[in-house]
Each structure stands twice: as C-alpha cells, then as structure tokens.
C-alpha cells in the first residue's frame with residue numbers, strides 16, 4: 031500500500047527539525063560504515079559479563095570516532111549516536127550523560143563547573159547519580175546517608191549508618207563510575223537539614239580502585255539494562271572538602287552557617303529534568319516495538335478474508351489494528367507533548383538559574399509527576415500488545431521486544447514509583463479544587479482552569495473540541511469526587527494522612543485523567559499547527575484514533591454510556607482509514623536496522639530467512655551433541671533401556 035505522505039517530511043516533525051532528521055540519517059549511515067561500532071554478535075546470546083564488556087568496548091570505540099561523526103557539543107546528535115551504537119541495555123556513560131552532568135549543571139556553582147564540568151564533558155572522569163538506598167527510594171526524607179559538617183577541617187563526613195543506608199540501584203555506579211553526585215542528609219551541629227547533593231570521588235583516578243572508606247559493587251542481574259552496572263555504595267566516615275557540596279542554591283559557610291536555597295525542592299532538578307524528558311524517551315521505545323510488530327504484520331500471512339486463494343496479511347485483521355494503531359497514536363502524542371514539556375522545563379531552569387524565580391516549580395513538578403507515570407504505564411501496555419501481536423515470534427528474543435519492554439517498564443519505577451508520583455499530582459489537583467471551593471478560582475493555573483467549569487450535558491462528540499470538552503468534564507468530576515471524599519473523611523475526624531490513604535485509589539484516577547487530557551490537548555494542538563497538508567491529514571487520522579480510543583478506554587467516567595456506541599463506530603472507522611499509512615507512520619521514525627536490533631523487524635522483510643539464520647547462530651548449535659547430553663541425558667536414557 032502506498033502512503034499518502036513523505037516519510038522524510040514526517041521525520042522532520044517527529045525529530046523537531048528537518049536538519050536533525052537529516053543529520054540522524056547521516057549519522058546512521060556513518061555508523062553503518064564503521065564495524066567497530068557494531069555489536070560483535072547478537073546481544074541476547076551474551077551472558078552478563080560479556081554484555082558489560084561489549085558495551086564498554088563499543089563505548090570506548092564510540093568515544094574515539096565521535097568527533098568524526100558529530101559535533102560533540104550537539105546534544106541531540108549525541109543522543110542519536112548513542113542510541114544507534116549503544117542501544118538500550120545500559121553502558122558506563124548512561125547516567126553520566128543523563129543525570130551526572132545535568133545534576134552538576136543544575137546544582138553546581140560556576141566555580142564547581144570550573145573544577146568538574148570540563149573534565150566530565152571530556153570524559154576524564156565518569157559519574158553517576160547516587161540517591162536511592164536499600165531501605166528507601168520514594169520517601170526522600172527517610173534517606174539515611176549523612177554528610178556531617180566538621181568546621182575544624184572544613185570537611186563533610188559522609189557515612190552509611192546501617193545496611194539500609196547503602197546506596198542501591200544507581201546506574202553505572204557498580205563498576206564504571208569514579209565519581210558520583212551523592213544525595214545525603216546535611217548535618218550541621220546535630221541539625222538535619224535534609225537531603226543535599228555532594229560531589230564525591232569514589233575511585234582512584236589512576237588505578238580505578240575504590241578509595242579507602244568506600245565500599246562499592248554491582249547489584250546483580252535485572253529485568254533489563256544488563257549491559258549496565260547498577261550498583262551499591264557505602265561510606266565509612268569518608269571525608270570530602272566543604273567545596274564538594276553542590277552549592278548553586280544552598281550553601282554552607284566555613285563556620286557552619288547554612289544558607290537556604292530559594293525553594294526547598296530546588297535540589298530535585300536532576301529528577302525533574304529526567305521526568306520532563308521521559309515522554310519523548312518512552313515514545314521512541316513504544317515506536318521501536320511497533321515498527322517491529324507492524325512490519326512483521328505486513329509480512330506475516332495467516333487465515334483468509336474475502337480472497338480464498340491467498341492468506342491475508344495479519345495487519346488487515348481489525349483486532350490486529352485495534353491492538354497496534356492506538357499505540358502508534360500514543361507514540362506520536364507522547365512525542366508532541368514531550369516536546370512541549372521539555373520546553374516548559376527549559377524555561378523553568380532559565381527562570382530559576384538566571385532570575386532566581388522558582389514560582390513555576392510546583393506546576394511543573396505536578397505535571398511531570400503525572401506525565402511520567404501515565405506515559406511509562408501506557409508504553410508498557412503498548413509494547414506488550416506489540417509482542418503478542420507478533421504471535422510466537424514475538425516471544426523470541428529475536429524480536430527484541432522483550433528487551434524493549436524490560437527497559438521501558440523500568441520507567442514505571444525509576445524517577446519516582448508511578449503510584450507515588452500520581453499521588454504527587456493529586457495533591458496539586460486537590461489543592462486546586464479547594465481553591466475553587468473557597469472562591470479563589472482566579473488563582474488557578476491555566477492547566478487546571480477547567481476544574482472550575484460547570485458541568486454540561488454529555489453529547490456525542492463530532493469535532494475535536496467536543497472530545498476535549500467531554501474529557502475535561504470526566505477529569506473534573508473525578509478530581510472533585512476524590513477531593514470531596516477526602517475532605518469528608520477529614521471533616522469526620524480522620525487524620526489528613528489516613529484520609530489521604532483511604533482516598534488514594536480515587537486520587538490516582540483523577541491524576542491519570544488529568545494527564546491523559548493534557549496529552550490529548552497537546553497532541554491536537556501540535557497537529558493543528560502543521561502546515562504540510564499531507565502530513566496534517568494523516569496525523570488528523572491518527573488523532574481520530576487517539577481521541578476515540580481514549581474516550582472509550584475511560585468510558586466508565588461518562589454519565590451517559592450510550593455515547594460509547596457511536597464512539598466505538600468512529601474508532602473502528604478511523605482504524606480502517608489509518609491502515610494504508612500505518613507502516614509509513616512508523617517508518618518515519620527512521621530507525622536503522624542496527625538501532626532496531628530486531629531480526630523480526632528488519633527493513634528487508636525477509637523474516638523467515640533471517641529468523642533461521644539467527645537460530646543457527648545460537649551457541650547451543652555450535653555442536654550437534656551438547657556436553658550436557660553426553661553427561662546426563664544419554665546416561666539417563668541408557669539406564670532406562672536396561
């Protein structure tokens with residue numbers, strides 16, 4: 031089937047500019063010409079140590095070739111090059127780029143940039159972000175690692191008081207990093223001033239051995255990221271200089287006087303940054319799995335429809351389309367709303383760092399808390415559907431979908447466990463409803479203004495604005511319902527914390543609806559702004575799939591469920607309309623075969639030949655009779671014959 035639009039032009043929309051989209055193609059082409067940058071053999075056949083070694087080998091090779099391929103100062107080009115070469119299974123610089131350098135930029139002073147930033151950027155040192163502990167991750171106020179100030183030596187003493195205080199999970203900590211931003215409770219004269227970020231050297235720069243007072247290692251295999259070394263870390267009264275408290279916002283004077291930051295949570299900026307980037311990051315993962323599933327579905331034939339002489343492509347089944355197309359729509363929606371969120375984050379950082387203005391922090395914290403939760407969960411759902419849509423071959427690691435799934439659902443946990451983060455957004459929604467109840471609607475931010483709108487009659491949506499209106503109404507009702515339930519308990523004498531817990535499920539529902547509304551609105555906004563008519567038309571089809579699917583999925587929040595029949599019909603017809611463009615919408619992501627790492631999804635479409643070649647390369651097929659057969663199976667069978 032021929033697409034109605036140009037995939038290069040769509041790539042420019044997906045990646046934000048014509049220039050970046052074409053640079054991505056050039057970068058992929060450059061990588062394809064350098065064998066040193068390719069996987070030396072399929073990753074699923076490697077054990078953990080081999081994977082870590084392979085990732086480290088490629089990283090060093092990449093570091094060597096990087097200046098010939100990209101402008102080292104161009105972050106977006108760098109991100110693509112890393113994805114292409116390193117894939118997604120983790121590597122020594124993953125957290126260095128994603129949290130260590132951004133954490134230093136967000137929290138460090140100009141003097142501290144001078145000391146560490148250049149070295150970090152040149153990769154003279156490798157760092158990670160060590161916050162989570164064995165006993166606590168979500169509740170930062172219960173972290174146990176201490177950094178006690180000793181004015182006599184102008185040093186902090188970093189200490190792990192007990193086993194639960196061991197840092198646990200930080201990526202690239204176990205074996206790769208020699209520095210870390212360590213989040214520890216700042217203690218001055220026995221007063222705990224809460225978690226603060228410290229720059230800590232962990233290993234000798236020459237020998238790479240842990241420094242005295244440091245215990246560090248790898249935490250073992252995980253669901254995914256097994257090419258990376260998530261680690262543990264303990265401190266035995268380990269001393270660092272006063273200048274190692276990252277002090278752009280909070281400071282300790284030599285005599286121990288503490289200077290507060292302009293906002294208590296300004297130290298969370300590295301987390302807010304990652305959360306802001308997660309919608310786009312997860313969208314690539316969702317698209318990655320869908321490219322595999324949709325390409326495969328356009329090759330795989332099974333069963334008959336009208337033509338009884340030739341089996342049908344499985345992509346023509348309505349159930350297959352229902353399984354896959356709403357996720358294509360979500361992948362696009364996440365990208366567009368991700369771009370908008372990143373812009374909000376960049377603006378906030380500018381406001382905070384240049385003008386000391388922290389007034390936007392609460393809004394962005396609430397928004398990104400909800401967004402990371404909804405997006406990671408829906409991405410996981412979409413990837414799992416993509417796997418099942420490939421039948422048995424989806425279950426093989428040749429499809430690579432299980433790896434993508436493992437990586438994506440890590441996002442439900444890292445950067446804030448999803449339920450915990452949904453409840454953060456819920457605090458904001460409840461406060462907003464309380465403002466309205468107290469006659470202060472004027473104080474509401476623009477994203478929650480709809481909470482003050484009166485209910486109107488539900489009617490069949492015909493235009494996009496009708497869908498938004500219906501969704502706003504459902505979201506508003508749920509926020510009010512949850513708030514009133516909570517307040518009723520409080521008014522009845524239940525403590526706020528217990529009342530909150532007794533309302534928590536309803537509160538998370540409110541957060542999800544609010545976030546889904548935001549995603550829908552940003553998706554519609556972006557598509558309406560696209561000038562190329564061919565692109566706009568196909569994206570409009572995608573929006574139709576999205577709004578109908580979302581409404582149907584949230585149908586329990588409608589009062590008049592009879593509306594659902596017409597919504598179902600509109601959904602089925604929009605799935606049908608999308609069919610000719612489905613594959614090209616995914617090809618527009620322009621994943622190379624190297625980056626795809628999937629035998630099932632390769633561009634050449636020779637699924638069966640490629641699968642057979644892949645199976646033959648299994649280490650189990652090196653010999654016809656395995657030693658385990660000689661040692662155990664044959665004797666067992668021989669014995670049975672006697």
Ligand SMILES: CCCCC/C=C\C/C=C\C/C=C\C/C=C\C/C=C\CCC(=O)SCCNC(=O)CCNC(=O)[C@H](O)C(C)(C)COP(=O)(O)OP(=O)(O)OC[C@H]1O[C@@H](n2cnc3c(N)ncnc32)[C@H](O)[C@@H]1OP(=O)(O)O
Nearest residue numbers: 167168170171295298307308311391392395444445446457
């Ligand atoms: C270029 C970037 C790319 C990014 C990658 C994106 C996608 C990736 C795709 C592929 C992956 C590839 C590589 C990545 C691999 C691995 C993963 C990468 C990183 C993972 C790193 C981590 O996980 S680091 C550890 C993260 N930990 C957490 O997130 C902990 C969660 N907990 C919290 O954040 C907090 O404890 C809390 C928010 C739940 C509560 O905060 P706390 O300070 O304890 O709260 P209270 O003292 O009770 O105060 C509550 C009060 O403060 C408000 N608040 C809280 N935080 C903020 C904030 N940041 N800003 C503003 N306000 C805040 C809160 O709303 C309350 O306000 P009210 O009292 O007014 O209601």
Ligand SMILES: Cc1cc2nc3c(=O)[nH]c(=O)nc-3n(C[C@H](O)[C@H](O)[C@H](O)COP(=O)(O)OP(=O)(O)OC[C@H]3O[C@@H](n4cnc5c(N)ncnc54)[C@H](O)[C@@H]3O)c2cc1C
Nearest residue numbers: 159160161162166167168199200201440443444445446449
């Ligand atoms: C792949 C991966 C990479 C990571 N990388 C890093 C890193 O680089 N650096 C780093 O510091 N950390 C990292 N982490 C750790 C991660 O940030 C934490 O695991 C995460 O914040 C969740 O915290 P937790 O493990 O304490 O979960 P818990 O909070 O123990 O969650 C367990 C359950 O308790 C529930 N729960 C907890 N609190 C509440 C509450 N208040 N209300 C309702 N329910 C609640 C949760 O919803 C969940 O169901 C990583 C984790 C993973 C999986």
